[in-house]
Amino acid sequence: MRASQFHLSTTRETPSDAEIASHQLMLRGGYIRRLGSGLYSWMPIGIRVLRKIEAIVREEMNKAGALEVLMPSVQPSDLWEESGRWGKFGPELLRLTDRHNREFCLGPTHEEVITDIARRDIKSYKQLPLNFYQIQTKFRDETRPRFGVMRSREFIMKDAYSFNIDEASLQHSFDAMHKAYCAIFDRMGLNYRAVEADSGSIGGAQSREFHVLADSGEDAVVYATHGDYAANIEKAAAVCNTTRAQATKEMQRVDTPGVHTIDDLAKHLQVDASLCLKTLLVVGSEEPVVALVLRGDHQLNEIKVEHLPEVAEPLTMADAEQIKAAANCDAGSIGPVGLNIPVIADADAACMSDFICGANSNDQHLTGVNWERDVPQPIVRDIRNVVEGDANPTGEGTLKIVRGIEVGHIFQLGDKYSQAMNATVLDENGKPTMLMMGCYGIGVTRVAAAAIEQNNDDKGIIWPMSIAPFEVVICPVNMVKSDAVKAAAETLYQELSDAGVDVLFDDRPLRPGAMFTDMELIGIPHRFVISDKLLANNEVEYRARADSESSVIAYDQIMSKLVSH
């Protein structure tokens, strides 16, 4: 491609509404343009990146035996009524009405449509297993779109759905997708982790998220220093390897006027927050309220709590009235001693001795409290977020926490949708049996942003080769003045094009500085500079975008230079 025939539209200034690197650089590099909140147009250079990402995804999906389909983005409401999600989904589902007053939605996902296809088309176990995928535009009316295409409302997603006769076959399809996803993200040159994840309200046996590691990531990803344990913090198991120490102090009541938080308490008594006990009251499933108990320096994991049978779903904190009724005090002074409701404690909280907690009396706390002696042994459950340094739940080592951008999610749906929508096939005995399903997504547009988050510097983007809009750029110096430079650049352009290299020839009449700055901003991985001075020795200058130094190489070394990278 000749730059003069292309549309490059770069800006020096950073748009004021862009916060993170990928958003700023995509705008400055002319990759995307904003149309409305969470709505972006992809410009010519941007779509080249998307197409490369899609091509890799297609190849690996096809290789894994998945079959491409394309489903409508507008979906009739009756399918969603069938699955029960028309009522459940909430305002994130953008609903529309057509001229006949029939209701539709813009598809945020396609389980309903694909299940409808499957129940019409798949009759026999002999047709299984099957895996259908599509690359489609989705719409989710996010409460707060942000970070450009990272969390936009309209986005492109690859979604695949496997259909299996039983769980063993489903596990097979799941494993194949896991492998395919690793191949995809490997080929994109991304630093990522596959982690255990909560499967959300959708349920299912297994769930893995693929996270690109980047400081700006919205998720916290946990991994073990030894072994291969890795999980989303929503899911990561908190274990306690210590045992409870002997009680050494007597329980005492102390006045703590105006103390309502663990921070206040720790400061007031001049102790570490880890010696305090935090008690939270939430609405129970059978009891009106239940108490959740954590070490003062730990944080409640709402997702884990919501899964507890004792706790009402969705998770609801007790209101002031309920707290008064259960603990006879206000929030900020609650403690387990004397509470007449179920007490669920985190393992670490249950290991504490001589601890400090609320006295269930305003402006008073108890010190030197001990389980069993002063308060009955609580129910022990995992209800907290792990913290850095926690023990690895699967063995040796400790846990580390990094930020991640979720770019893929695979999980086993089981028969949730086939059950709801009556999708059955005949098994070997001629008996109808529910289809087992798996669901596998990759955020195509988000991958582009994630790749930039992970690969950029103060000059701009540094694309991994496999998803760069162009692989190589030719920068001729002062081509308008030099026929020799022009001829050499044209020849090199021709040779690289003929060799199948995705090359951009910057034939714009720009000064070298402006040209280099542009190309560094848009992030082309390889650059060859041609000038009269170099040509005299039959040389060109080469520089990889990721390198800080350039080198002068012989003209006939160009191809081998590209191959070696």
Next chain:
RNA sequence: CGGGGUAUAGCGCAGCCUGGUAGCGCAUCUGCUUUGGGAGCAGAGGGUCGUAGGUUCGAAUCCUGCUACCCCGACCA
């Protein structure tokens, strides 16, 4: 949905407090010079000041409503 903020040329901003014919930098266009790290000079074009109403002789500026967008939080199969 709660809290905060912004809206003036394609982008970044000033002007508003204290009302009086809309300005700067970058970008764009023309010409000349320049050409290895965002060139210089000369000239030019481009704005219903988000929108509707009000106050006033006069509103970008003061007042009210509305809308859009951004940030923090809640939310996110």
